[in-house]
Amino acid sequence: MHPSLDVALIRRLPLQFRRPAEAAMRTCSGADTHALLVLVFFEKARKMENLELLLPAARILLDPTVVPRLHSHLIGGPDLHAEARLRVVNIAQILAEVLDKSPSVHRDAVEELATRFLPWGDLFTALLTPAICPSLSDSERTDCAYVFTRALRMLQKRGKRLDILHSPELGRPVGAAWVQIATSKRDDAAALLEQVSTMVIGTFPTDNYDPAGMSLGILDNLAVGTGGTWRSLARLIVRHIRIFVPNRRAPEGNVPQLTGLFCLLSPLIYALGPDRRQLRAELVRAGLVSALVSACRALVKTTTLVAVESFRPKLMAQLYRLLVLHRRQDRMNEALRAGILLLPFEVAPEVWSGDLTTASRVCLLIDNVMECAVFNSTLRLFRTSYPEVAHLDPQQYLWHPETLGRWRYLVSVMTRMMQVAELFDAGLPSRKACDNLSCSKVADKEHFRRCSGCLSAYYCSKQCQIEDHRFGRHGEYCDELFAQHRERCDDMNAKDRAFLRAVVDFEYAKNKAAIDSGVVRLLTIDEDRLGATTVPATFLDFSRGELALTPPTILNLRNGAFPSELQPALRASRYIARPGYREMILSGQIQLHFVAIHTLEKEMDLETSPRRWMLMPLRSKSVNEWPRRLEDSVVPFGDALTEALQSTWTIQTH
Known part of the structure; x- marks a missing residue:
């Protein structure tokens, strides 16, 4: 920035500011004086009794001609990064001071300040983006984020319903600032996050900021986050959803703010990428499913037209999207507790x-x-x-x-x-299957021993445990499973596994005659024989000592899309990287541990649509081992079912 331009700015200042600014300029040795000019104003603002004189000073400092020159500083190197940050931060501080300590500021003056401040949003976005200004520290970025949101909050407070504050240009820096504070490692980051959240979400109707731009600002800065900080951010979002939902104290709730928050939330749920998946998982763990169920139930009872319109396209879509995420059992349990039925x-x-x-x-x-x-x-x-x-x-x-x-x-x-x-x-007896895939013996629980490391896997003998550690690669995941074991309720998982075994026994005993006569048949995973069906199959995985539903996108039999979509979906699935799957992938075979059995009822010698599904565990590693596996099973399989089990159901991945 040329010194003569700063001289021109100084000459336009009120007399109270002009003299200290000229003195500061004489001591700067010809350097860029705009930063010193800002500092003089900021210090003077704390001592001035007539705060109205700060308005013309703020107008001059927010000169739009300065913005392009500061943008050029952002690509000029680390020294200029720090210089630009100093100027931008101090200008935002002065603006906040002016608006905070001058309650009688005229609306026209606030609108003028907002108009001048609008181009500075891009500068804040650039300063908060590590790819543009990598030399700035975490603490410096946090300062930028906080002063920007505070200045914008004061503008919003003094200039209510100003059209200029509805500009989409402000959404992106607001989202970037919010994430920067949420992911900061500073000691005061938690306190700053509470303040910024009040500024951002606490005043978040649909016509303030731009939810789409704000979500872009959040997604652009996700790379700097960690698990703990995403957890805080997710809890923050869920908490504000619960605050805005209509309740007894506020029958109408805060529907506009809730709608705007859903607009912000939607891109975060649907976004792709590892960091996005991490944030989505934290949102689910924070209780987003139950919050959305409560929001849906509350909004359909309100008479607000906006609530009805926002309920159908936004809430329902997001709710059902979340219900099919990983660990669907936990999500459905949470939804049932919230009253989704x-x-x-x-x-x-x-x-x-x-x-x-x-x-x-x-x-x-x-x-x-x-x-x-x-x-x-x-x-x-x-x-x-x-x-x-x-x-x-x-x-x-x-x-x-x-x-x-x-x-x-x-x-x-x-x-x-x-x-x-x-x-x-x-x-009913609690039954288990050996986690060594080459064995898969099924017996009562007392006949098995737990892995001494992770306490999750069960083996019928020490030899099976040794084989699974050496060849099944359980040893690679033992420490990870031990860490997960302390976080989850293992007793509930064990009970679910035993209950599933009871379901299989019960269904077989009830339908033994139908199975023997061939009315109940096994659904084989064979591309040539499968054909089109409209019934989704359900598969379960016991390979890690826990009960988890396979992602429904992998096993979607609707409209005959299953054969063509299965192979790429299986390759992309995180489930196939578990112990016991990897060597199957390398050998060109993927064997599913569970297959679905459905009943075909007959009316007038015509087969009707399937009525229900059963689950039969197939834990053998090789087709040749199935007869021995069937002999060891407690379920007395019939000849017809044995022939079906021996049919082709493996999938070639070549």
């Missing part, structure tokens, strides 16, 4: 009858509940939640025929599963 009955009847998209989402919800019905913990929650809706007749709510049929199917399946739960609680 009541949601379809609380929405206006015309929504379900006329909106096919919404009706399909309810069908998806019902499918998710059924797929998690094999978990004892989920079934218990369903048994607690279902009586609340048992007396409600879906026909009175004018449901779509597909939705109505799916709901009745859910009730019949869950009633059957609750019979199994009663028998299980009455003392």
